[in-house]
Amino acid sequence: MNVDKIREDFPVLSKKVIYFDSACMSLKPVQVIEKMNEYYNEYPACAGRSVHRLGIKLEGEIADARELVKKFINARNSKEIIFTKNTTESINLLANSLNFKKVLLTDKEHNSNSLPWRKFKYGVIKSNQDFTFNLEKFNKGIKDYDLISFVLTSNVDGYNLPAKEIIKIAHENNVKVHFDAAQTVPHQEIDVKKLDVDFISFSGHKMLGPTGTGVFYGKEELLDEMKQFLVGGETVIDSTYTNFVPEPLPAKFEAGLQNYSGIIGLGAAVKYLQKVGLNNIHEHEVKLVKSVNADGLELIGYSGERGIFNFNIPKVTHHEVAHILNYGKNIMVRSGRHCVHPWYNSNNIDGSVRASFYLYNTLDEVKIFNEEIEKLKKLS
Numbered sequence: 001m002n003v004d005k006i007r008e009d010f011p012v013l014s015k016k017v018i019y020f021d022s023a024c025m026s027l028k029p030v031q032v033i034e035k036m037n038e039y040y041n042e043y044p045a046c047a048g049r050s051v052h053r054l055g056i057k058l059e060g061e062i063a064d065a066r067e068l069v070k071k072f073i074n075a076r077n078s079k080e081i082i083f084t085k086n087t088t089e090s091i092n093l094l095a096n097s098l099n100f101k102k103v104l105l106t107d108k109e110h111n112s113n114s115l116p117w118r119k120f121k122y123g124v125i126k127s128n129q130d131f132t133f134n135l136e137k138f139n140k141g142i143k144d145y146d147l148i149s150f151v152l153t154s155n156v157d158g159y160n161l162p163a164k165e166i167i168k169i170a171h172e173n174n175v176k177v178h179f180d181a182a183q184t185v186p187h188q189e190i191d192v193k194k195l196d197v198d199f200i201s202f203s204g205h206k207m208l209g210p211t212g213t214g215v216f217y218g219k220e221e222l223l224d225e226m227k228q229f230l231v232g233g234e235t236v237i238d239s240t241y242t243n244f245v246p247e248p249l250p251a252k253f254e255a256g257l258q259n260y261s262g263i264i265g266l267g268a269a270v271k272y273l274q275k276v277g278l279n280n281i282h283e284h285e286v287k288l289v290k291s292v293n294a295d296g297l298e299l300i301g302y303s304g305e306r307g308i309f310n311f312n313i314p315k316v317t318h319h320e321v322a323h324i325l326n327y328g329k330n331i332m333v334r335s336g337r338h339c340v341h342p343w344y345n346s347n348n349i350d351g352s353v354r355a356s357f358y359l360y361n362t363l364d365e366v367k368i369f370n371e372e373i374e375k376l377k378k379l380s
Contacts, residue, residue, distance in 0.1 A: 023356030065267030090201035090216035157301025158308030
């Protein structure tokens with residue numbers, strides 16, 4: 001993987017920033033930006049409504065993007081790919097479209113995969129002491145639920161759940177499986193057919209794509225069962241004053257005018273990631289984390305193979321660390337509780353510093369990071 005060549009595709013990196021906040025928002029390559037501008041410059045029309053050549057061109061581009069995403073996660077057909085504005089909307093779509101009685105969550109859920117389920121009866125499975133998943137406890141308690149909705153890769157510490165084992169146990173107990181894959185899809189290969197997962201959700205803005213784009217995947221037969229959550233333009237074939245006929249998949253769930261340039265840009269992001277190779281990206285991120293000098297730091301969460309480095313420095317607050325890194329060497333990290341407030345509160349941790357790496361980061365950048373952290377340690 002030629003990281004120097006990759007970096008040339010990201011305009012903001014010319015400003016000499018060290019960007020370690022990709023778990024929140026990835027940078028965008030010129031290929032994505034140009035594809036988005038193509039929409040506004042060449043065919044800025046409506047999809048699904050107009051028979052003129054601009055509308056037809058746009059519909060073709062959206063179909064191409066949907067097919068790219070389908071192949072990216074190896075869905076059975078493109079009807080199983082629903083475009084949303086982010087992972088949050090995808091999860092709310094699921095939570096408001098099927099009648100679940102009881103839902104099981106992990107203790108490290110992002111608020112996006114925690115709050116939408118609060119209207120149901122729900123349980124929380126606690127992690128092991130080393131912050132790994134407790135399969136034994138899960139196996140014993142799964143029968144009480146009809147859906148599990150788990151974060152597949154934690155945005156706290158980069159830990160990956162044992163997905164195959166979880167799905168096998170859940171399906172043996174007739175329990176449906178949804179994964180919040182926002183932190184997984186940008187970094188590791190996902191094959192929904194091999195996994196046999198029922199639903200996954202992810203966002204474009206974490207995988208080199210535009211903001212305001214997301215994907216909700218579901219098995220076709222389950223999507224057919226789901227009620228419409230948002231209705232309006234493009235969601236019906238016909239309507240009268242008393243009833244309406246819903247569109248088939250995927251239009252059934254894509255109400256109103258969509259973020260057309262974003263969807264097309266998301267397709268470009270998928271092509272970019274496929275060209276680089278997700279296995280290469282994952283290996284590169286793990287190598288970067290291993291090169292961080294953890295001596296004297298308080299590690300937060302899982303400490304095995306991962307692409308996120310989460311830590312605190314004794315007697316220096318997490319916000320102070322982030323500010324000093326930013327104003328010292330333009331090192332951009334995230335500080336706070338990373339939208340996983342229940343986990344931080346239950347572990348009596350006020351917050352932490354998260355350095356999250358991606359394909360455009362370098363060992364030289366980590367070296368500068370290590371040097372700055374050494375200076376900060378002297379303040380503690």
